[in-house]
Amino acid sequence: MFSTLNKRLLVVWVVLSAITVAYLWIDHSADDNGAARASTAVTLSAILLALVKVRIIMREFMEVRDAPRRLCWLTDLWVALMAxxxxxxxxxxxxxA
Amino acid sequence: MWFFVLFESMIFTAYFGVYLYHRGQHETAFLAAQSHLDLGLGVLDTIALLASSWAVARSVQAARSGRYDAARRDALLTAGFGGVFAVLKVVEWVHQVHAGNTFTSQEFFQFYFFLTAIHFIHLLIGFVVIGVLVRQLSGVERRNQETVETCATYWHTVDFLWVLIFALVYVVR
Known part of the structure; x- marks a missing residue:
């Protein structure tokens, strides 16, 4: 049981790190021949991905998935309000502007 | 503790909202200033802090199953990864200041230094919290699972606030 939980935590960390590294690809995709340019699509993607990461941290690392249903709802509502x-x-x- | 988590995230969301509003208004100037940041370093920072969150989550699991030596080791590992993050952050600040990017040089860097510094203060408090956690786990008479979980929840809050700062300051275009 303990070992299974530790494996799950490791998988969560790998997923969160992979999403973080994906930002490098998002960043390069927004470049215009090497020059940075403003992009609403990149901005919205960056914000939404960050909030997905926040929800994963709350659910898995902060153990909200095992918490009373009311806390699950409250944290989801909070993430949605932040978005x-x-x-x-x-x-x-x-x-x- | 959850009241604190939601309150802190509300306060930071207000800061982020003001930053994004200004950014939307002066996109070109913010983009030019942001190009001085090293996204790769930001990614390393984030992975180090995520690793510290992973370590403290392991510490909670170990303490819950009565494996206090492992829990203590994981708590120390948490502080170690947090230390890596802190060193990288200071290195980045020094580099930016030497490059002439200070709190007063551009609006973007006002937000950059304000957000990263206020987060850094939370990180320093986090080191004290991890110290309390290590002390809790070291003495048989002091061990209390609720305190262990409260310390971990604080550290995770420091982590997810950084996840947002990283996306908004380093990645947003």
Whole structure:
């Protein structure tokens, strides 16, 4: 049981690290012949991937998946509110530019 | 402890929102300043901190199953990975300051230094928390699973706040 849980934690760390490394590919894909350029698609992808990572950390490392249902709902709601807040502020800032 | 986690994430989300609003308004200037950051170093920072979170999660599992020596080792490993993150961060700050990118040089770097510094303070508090965890695990009479889990929850909060800072400061375009 203990060994299974430790393997699961290792898999979670590998997945989180792989998503982090994927940012390098996202970054290169947004380059325009080596020069950085603004990209709403990259910005939204970066924010959403980060929030997916936050949810994985909460669920797996912080053991929310085994917590009372109310905490599961509350943390999911929190992540969703963060997504709305961050993406909303970015788009409002762009629109006001 | 969960009240603290949600409160802290709310405060940081407010900082991030202000940053993203300004970024949306001055995209070109932010992009030019951001190009001074090393994304590869940011990736290393993040992987080191994720590894520390993994180690403290292992520590909780070990303590729960009564394997306190393993739990203590994992708690020390947590501090070790946290130390790697801290050293990389200081190296990056020194490099940026030498390159002329300071708190007052550009708006992007105001946000960069503010967000990374306030996170760094949380990290330093985290080292104290891990010290408490190691002390808890070292003495038979002091061992308390609830305290172990509370210490781990604090450290995970420091980790996921960095995950957001990394994406917003290093990757967002």
């Amino acid at each position: 709305v807040g961050l993406i909303g502020m970015y788009l409002v800032g762009k629109a006001a």
